[in-house]
Amino acid sequence: xxQVKQNSPSLSVQEGRISILNCDYTNSMxxxxxxxxxxxxxxxxxxxxxxxxxxxxxxxxFTVFLNKSAKHLSLHIVPSQPGDSAVYFCAASxxxxxxxxxxxxxxxxxxx
Amino acid sequence: EPxxxxxxxxxxxxxxxxxxxxxxPISNHLYFYWYRQILGQxxxxxxxxxxxxxxxxxxxxxxxxxxxxxxxxxxTLKIRSTKLEDSAMYxxxxxxxxxxxxxxxxxxxxxxxx
Numbered sequence: 001x002x003q004v005k006q007n008s009p010s011l012s013v014q015e016g017r018i019s020i021l022n023c024d025y026t027n028s029m030x031x032x033x034x035x036x037x038x039x040x041x042x043x044x045x046x047x048x049x050x051x052x053x054x055x056x057x058x059x060x061x062f063t064v065f066l067n068k069s070a071k072h073l074s075l076h077i078v079p080s081q082p083g084d085s086a087v088y089f090c091a092a093s094x095x096x097x098x099x100x101x102x103x104x105x106x107x108x109x110x111x112x
Numbered sequence: 113e114p115x116x117x118x119x120x121x122x123x124x125x126x127x128x129x130x131x132x133x134x135x136x137p138i139s140n141h142l143y144f145y146w147y148r149q150i151l152g153q154x155x156x157x158x159x160x161x162x163x164x165x166x167x168x169x170x171x172x173x174x175x176x177x178x179x180x181x182x183x184x185x186x187x188t189l190k191i192r193s194t195k196l197e198d199s200a201m202y203x204x205x206x207x208x209x210x211x212x213x214x215x216x217x218x219x220x221x222x223x224x225x226x
Contacts, residue, residue, distance in 0.1 A: 043217035102155040
């Protein structure tokens with residue numbers, strides 16, 4: 001079941017620069033997408049969401065972009081901070097009762 | 113901010129034993145879920161629960177698994193006869209309306225089956 005893919009297992013950026021995390025999906029029924037952040041030994045924490053009627057959603061330093069034709073979304077973090085170092089999961093749902101499909105995660109390391 | 117709490121944080125059990133993982137969802141939430149993450153793999157949906165019954169379940173959620181809301185606050189996941197491959201981090205989650213909205217996750221129970 002590879003309906004949501006995060007092809008980069010890890011990403012390293014310098015503090016203050018932009019972090020771009022990518023996610024691809026295959027199911028055209030998906031209409032709601034979320035990004036979660038996860039620290040070790042903790043549960044996923046909601047970061048930002050976007051529905052398919054939009055192509056961009058912004059919340060402070062975090063912006064999610066959705067390209068429906070390419071079935072691709074990305075999370076931009078600007079500026080990146082060391083506290084952003086965590087595993088980031090994208091998740092998607094659609095046509096089903098709040099069943100989310102998660103990607104495998106991207107481990108972000110922001111270097112001071 | 114209100115949070116989902118899970119107990120225990122770690123559970124070690126012998127293969128074939130029954131385990132019960134416990135969760136207290138956020139008090140005004142009506143929809144409850146279990147997800148799990150096997151080490152190094154993605155977070156996988158197990159089951160959703162609303163109005164005292166299962167709404168949806170995955171292929172993973174076979175007859176060895178069951179869920180229950182025994183009272184007004186707890187939500188439990190029972191594995192009747194654990195297998196080695198059940199070793200994983202189990203996350204409970206809840207949401208208010210069950211629509212297109214975020215899930216709130218607990219910090220998880222790490223289950224190790226020996």
